Amino acid sequence: MASTPEWTSLPTALFDGLLPKLAMVLELTQKAEGTATPVAKQALLHATNDFKHALTQAKDYASTLAGGDLLVEEQDSVVAMLEMLKQHKQQQLIQFALEVGSLSTIAISNASSKMEIDSTASTPFASGGQS
Numbered sequence: 001m002a003s004t005p006e007w008t009s010l011p012t013a014l015f016d017g018l019l020p021k022l023a024m025v026l027e028l029t030q031k032a033e034g035t036a037t038p039v040a041k042q043a044l045l046h047a048t049n050d051f052k053h054a055l056t057q058a059k060d061y062a063s064t065l066a067g068g069d070l071l072v073e074e075q076d077s078v079v080a081m082l083e084m085l086k087q088h089k090q091q092q093l094i095q096f097a098l099e100v101g102s103l104s105t106i107a108i109s110n111a112s113s114k115m116e117i118d119s120t121a122s123t124p125f126a127s128g129g130q131s
Contacts, residue, residue, distance in 0.1 A: 014058055021051040 028044045035041045070078065 018054055018058060021054055025051050
């Protein structure tokens with residue numbers, strides 16, 4: 001059973017170091033002496049092992065990252081479901097806005113009718129006998 005590494009942030013140096021290590025392996029294989037001498041063989045072996053070790057570490061880290069465990073088809077299905085949910089929520093918001101708009105129209109018309117009644121009731125009756 002593989003243990004989960006306790007990295008708190010992405011080890012960018014690990015991934016950044018892969019390309020130079022691979023380049024070193026390729027450079028050693030392309031040299032004119034190739035693997036003809038024991039020193040060249042040893043250098044190539046060391047560079048290859050260094051690259052393999054770094055690559056193994058990077059793979060281990062990448063395989064323990066959270067997420068990424070869905071197939072592309074499954075991801076597409078989740079995205080489609082989320083888009084449908086978004087459309088449904090938008091429809092609910094539109095309906096809610098329409099209901100709130102109609103309630104405020106009713107409330108405004110009720111308030112204005114009450115104001116008319118109140119203003120009529122509180123207006124003093126004018127008497128004809130002013131002095």
